[in-house]
Amino acid sequence: MSRCRCTSRTWPRSIDLVHERKDTAIVLYCNGPYCGKSKRLAAELLAAGYTKVRRYQLGIPVWRALGGVTQIEPEGLRNILANDRTAVVVDVREPPERQASAFPSAQPIPRSAVLEGKDVGEIKRAKDDGRLPMEDHNTRLVVIGGAVPARYVAEALTREAFHNVSYFAGSLEEARAALKP
Structure with missing residues (x-):
């Protein structure tokens, strides 16, 4: 399943570029239960x-409130890195990988040290030592370091009451490319 940020005016080009096959799963969401864009766009795509x-009818705010994480695409990562000075990037790669190729200003939380449960393991240590923003759990957290480990850590962060967590499924090289304007 992929994510594509598009509007009803741009969807033919946007979605057709991402999805060559018309049987690819597409999930649409809006800003809340009263937004009609996803309903209209779903009808257009089916046609x-x-x-x-x-469609996820309740919208992204409810998705996040219920502990859901989102996958962020390169364009979204580029926008956050360029414009959101409060965002925290979390790098889940193991120490040898990080030392060989650091990602600027990323907070290290290696996947292998993230344990099941609340207030345990590396996430608890990161909360205690300042790597994670304890003053505001709505601060945007973007998790990088490979699709599977990044998603795992993103889901663990939501269980710690962080409400605005996304993970980047692309490679580190793709994440680095997002640093460039």
């Missing part, structure tokens, strides 16, 4: 022949 179109 255009897409067969696996779903």
Whole structure:
């Protein structure tokens, strides 16, 4: 499943570039339960022949409030790194990988040290030592370091009551490319 940020005016080009097959799963969401964009766009996509179109009707704020994480695309990562000075990047790679190729200003929380449960392991240590923003749990956290480990740590962070967590499924090289304007 992929994510594409598009509007009803730009979807033909945006979605067709991302999804060559019309049987690719597409999940649409809006800013809340009263937003009608995703409903209209879903109808347009179905009419255009897409067969696996779903809507998350309650919107992204409710998704996050219920502990859901989002996957961020390169364009979104670029925008956050350029414009959100409060965002915290979390690098889940193991120490040897990080030492060989550091990501600027990323906070290290290696996947292998993240344990199941609340207030345990490396996440507890990161909360205690200042690597994670304890004053504001709505601070945007972006987790990098590979799709599977990044998602795992992102989900663990939401269980610690951080409400605005995204993970980047791309490679470190793709994340580095997002640093460039």
